[in-house]
Amino acid sequence: MNSQNGFLLSYIKYGENDAVLHCFTEEDGFQSYFLKGIYAKRNKKKALLLPLSKLNFSLNPLKGNGIQTISRFEMVKSNDIYSDIRCNSVVFFVSDFLNQNLRHENKNHNIFFCLEEFIDELENQNYQSHLIFLIKILKIQGVAPLINEGNYLDPETGTFSPHLTHQIFTEEISTLWKAILSIENPYLIKVHSTFRKDFLDSLLVYYHYHITDFKIPASLEVIQQIFE
Structure with missing residues (x-):
């Protein structure tokens, strides 16, 4: 039996009482785990299944070609972000985003640390932290824009151009990108x-160009309404 820390990205009910959890783990990257009995009436641990909650799992040895089964799990650290409607909407958006787009990501300590840092920002009520976080992920994955003298970010080439190349990437939006990419602590x-709406749209456009099989999260509409 081994132990693993991971952030919960999503889960789906399986049968009457069981569930399959999708997590981004510290040691193995994106993983799916089988959790027995979580929907049983007397099981109070379902309350711990919150998006981006940091959990510690004890895993049974893998048998055959199936997915590993969780024998025990605990929340590593509790926080108050789920009681704040704006924090809650940001958490749902980011967990949805990562669940869609980290499916093939193996062990990556930088992404795991970046998630811990992002949760800390949310705890301090930084409601725009998801915008910064998504750029930090681009930097980790090696596809962030290259900074040069241009005033307009070209999302297709990932460079700054002297001329407008995409209607969303105005001089104001491009200047924000350049500032976030340049500073040591972009938060x-x-x-x-x-x-904020246009900046988030610009992030999604950039991801579309540079992340293979990129999927826009279904929760996008909710977070746009919260921050209108």
Whole structure:
């Protein structure tokens, strides 16, 4: 039996009482686990199955070609982000985003650390932290834009151009990208509310060009409504 820390991205009910959990783990990257009896009436641990909750799993040895079964799990650290409607919407969006787009990601300590840092920002009520987090993921995956003298980010080439190449990537939006890419701690940068929707749209456009099989999360509409 081995132990594993991981962030819960999603889960689906399986049969009457069981579930399959999709997680991003510290040691093995994206993993799916089978969890028996979580929907049983007397099982109070279903309350721990919150998006992006950091859990510690004890896993039974893998038999055959199936998925590993969780024998025990605990929450590593509790926090109050789920009681704040804005934090909650950000958490659902990011967990949905990662669940769609990290399916083939193996062990990556940088992404795992980046998730821990992102949760810390949310605990401090940084409601725009998801915008910064998505750029940090691009940097980790080696597809972030290259900074040069241009004033307009070209999302297709990942470079800055002297001319507008895409309607969303205005000079204001492009300047935000450049500032976030340049500063040591980008969470210090404030994205004004008037730019947040367009900035998020620009992130999704960029991901579309540079991440293979990129999928827009279904929760996008919810987070856009929360921050209108």
